[in-house]
Structures are given as structure tokens and as C-alpha cells.
Amino acid sequence: MFLSLDGGDGTGKSTQCKLLADWLRAKGCDLVVCRDPGSTPLGEAVRGLLLDRHDLNIHRRSEMLLYMAARTQMVEEVIRPALEAGKTVLADRYLLANVVYQGHAGGLDVETLWEVGRVATGGLMPRLTVVLDVPAQVAAARLTGTPDRMESQGTAFHARVRQGFLAEAERRPGEIVVVDASAGIEQVHKAVCEAVAPLVAGRAPTTHTGR
Numbered sequence: 001m002f003l004s005l006d007g008g009d010g011t012g013k014s015t016q017c018k019l020l021a022d023w024l025r026a027k028g029c030d031l032v033v034c035r036d037p038g039s040t041p042l043g044e045a046v047r048g049l050l051l052d053r054h055d056l057n058i059h060r061r062s063e064m065l066l067y068m069a070a071r072t073q074m075v076e077e078v079i080r081p082a083l084e085a086g087k088t089v090l091a092d093r094y095l096l097a098n099v100v101y102q103g104h105a106g107g108l109d110v111e112t113l114w115e116v117g118r119v120a121t122g123g124l125m126p127r128l129t130v131v132l133d134v135p136a137q138v139a140a141a142r143l144t145g146t147p148d149r150m151e152s153q154g155t156a157f158h159a160r161v162r163q164g165f166l167a168e169a170e171r172r173p174g175e176i177v178v179v180d181a182s183a184g185i186e187q188v189h190k191a192v193c194e195a196v197a198p199l200v201a202g203r204a205p206t207t208h209t210g211r
Helices: 013-026 041-052 060-084 095-104 110-121 136-142 155-171 185-200
Strands: 002-007 031-035 088-092 128-133 176-180
Touching: 002 013, 002 095, 002 185, 013 031, 013 088, 013 128, 013 185, 031 060, 041 060, 060 088, 060 095, 060 110, 095 110, 095 155, 128 155, 128 185, 136 155, 155 176, 176 185
Parallel strands: 002 088, 002 128, 031 088, 128 176
Antiparallel strands: none
């Protein structure tokens, strides 16, 4: 089983990913957790370029292709071998983030991004993606520390990111579940688990939780 967790910066994704991983392990899943970009030597190097190098002028298409390259490596080195070994994989972001950040928010063609993504991943997609959703202003207020390149894109950009996630969830109700992440950590965790539980039990997921 392949799951991913996504959402805008400041939605609590890293916290919820850890909590979900603990819950899945408690349910008996032999779990592999990865982050996109990252989780391989190439992926981590690309992550450093994309998120930490404020001095680099990276065109949106270049940005998109760098994410795709890192994802390809993660699929071939981490995700596909884990799935073939019968393990459960939880990805902290995946192709949907590329579609939203560089497409809906960044101005690249959304359908082209999905198509490039299918090539980059060899067609390997999560059974379910849980998207954490909060208003952009609320998410921005939650961010602490020095913002990375993507976090520094501005309020209007991140408002488009949110709308992009919601638009894709409407287009792909069987693949994307939206969870209201404006509540407390435990409430959000409960909603995330409720979204994933049918798959763990071998049933089809519901399409929306807490919205």
C-alpha cells in the first residue's frame, strides 16, 4: 500500500506524517517513510538546491524538472522496492505537490505536469493522498524559523497553492482526501487516521474528512 500526505507549507504536514507513521506501525504495517524531494543521495542533494539556495535563480520549468528527477530516484531506490517487498510506503509529499506548486501556483500547465509526472514515476501513484487544508494566512502564521525558498514565495502564491490542492481534490475524489487541519493536532490526527483506516482495513476510502 502506497500513501502520501500533502498540503501547503504551515499546515502541520511534518507533524501529521510522523503521527500517521506511528499509527500505521501500531496497526501492524511494515512501514517505509520517505520525503519528496529527498530520501536518496540524489534526492537530498536536489532538495538542498530547491529549498536552501536562495541565491539561485531557478526557472519554474527547471524547478519542476529538478523535483521530478529527485522523485524518479526515490521511486526506483526506495518506493518501488518497498512495495515489491510487501511493505507499506508513506510519502511526505509526492507528484501532487509538483502539480500544485509549479502548476496551479507557478503558472505551468497542469495537465503537462501530470503527464511528465507519469513518465518520471513510471506510472507509480499513491493509492490515496491526504491533503491537509488551512487558509493560507493561518498556515503562514504557523511557520517558524527561517523560511526556505518555497516558503518565501509570498502570500498570493501560497493562496494559489491552497486553491490548487482543493481543485485537484475535486477533480480526483477517489485519489485525494482533504482534511481540515485548522483544529488541534490530535483532532487532525484522528481525521487523518479516519481517512486512511478503510485502506488499512482493505476497503475503499471516503473522499472528504472534516470539510
